[in-house]
Amino acid sequence: MGVIASHLGMLVALWVVLILLGLSIVVRVVTGLKGTLVLADLATAVTRPLLVDVLPLILLALLMGIDGTHTLVRIWYYVAAVLIALREVVALGRVLQNKL
16 A cells, blocks of 8 residues: 555545445445345445455555556556546446436
8 A cells, every 4th residue: 555655646546436436335325225225235335346446456556566667557557547437437327317
């Protein structure tokens, strides 16, 4: 995490991803509470984004030690962060459109 904390752009990208994932989790939990509450679905909604979206970003940041210039890893990190953010915005829009 020191690599991410030492580079402002990577830190902001991670913040944006975490905020969008948190918002998505809250929306899914609130819309799930309106129907029947299944604890397995609730647990999946909370843990899946962390394992599938945040963990790869952290692993990419750890690969900075391999790339001497850090350019390739940063490019992949930013591409991954932008794609995760776009996917979450589209998913949030779809959930809100269906529920409202």
